[in-house]
Amino acid sequence: MEERKYGRGVFLATVAAGVSSLAWGRSAWSHVSSALGGAEAFVPLVPGGGWRIYTVADHMPVFDPETWQLRVGGLVQEPLTLDYGALRALPRTNQVRTFHCVTGWTVQDVHWSGVHLTDLFDRVKPLPEAGAVQFVSAEVPYVDYLSLRQASLADVMLAYEMNGKPLPQEHGAPIRLVIPEMYGYKNVKWVSEIRLVRQPEDGYWEQLGYDRDAWVGRSNGYSS
Ligand SMILES: Nc1nc2c(c(=O)[nH]1)N[C@H]1C(S)=C(S)[C@@H](COP(=O)(O)O)O[C@H]1N2
Ligand SMILES: [Mo]
Helix, strand or coil, X not given: CCCCCCXXXXXHHHHHHHHHHHHHCCHHHHHHHHHCCCHHHHCXXXXXXXXXXXXXXXXXXXXXXXXXXXXXXXXXXXXXXXXXXXXXXXXXXXXXXXXXXXXXXXXXXXXXXXXXXXHHHHHHCECCXXXXXXXEECCCXXXXXXXXXXXXXXXXXXXXXXXXXXXXXXXXXXXXXXXXXXXXHHCCCCEEEEEEECCCCCCCCHHHCCCCCCECCCCCCCCC
């Protein structure tokens, strides 16, 4: 049923997967998944199921609505700190999308609600030299980047609700990045800070060999 395992076991398994894909190249992935009968065989037929909970640290960040803050800063004219109430007061946006992990599992029809990144950018006013956005997770050392252009796509959001309920802890409470056109590893959970920077750098999984531009089906993921 729904997998709840997390922590060191998953960390070691995911690091091994990243390292093996580096060492063997992408053909290793298709070989492994066909040997196991195809990635779809892993996905349990449970409504809303199919998620694997991924972490890189040995415990998940704990969300306290009283003390939580999101910092938006870096190369901006007006740095901003939002508490949870202020975040929820921003204009709300909704979408229903399929989620794709680069290792081959997908979850269809995920309902997300949250805020457009462009609404945050309008408030902080990026400086002309800002060309990228760094997303820092409270789960150290997970981090990732998008170009400012990618982050400004109409369907990119900071999601605070999933399937009609506040985002659960294991999915990144209180907010995660959602960029449906890219593989899961770009969808940073437990986002605690957003920094405008000059240019993209390698995030956690990119340092292990995955593409920075993680377009589903058009990067070094499972379907390319
Ligand atoms: N902080 C953090 N964010 C993360 C990850 C992680 O390990 N830590 N894993 C990424 C990967 S590879 C995927 S596929 C998705 C999985 O989302 P889920 O854990 O909500 O199923 O989260 C992404 N965001
Ligand atoms: Mo993933």
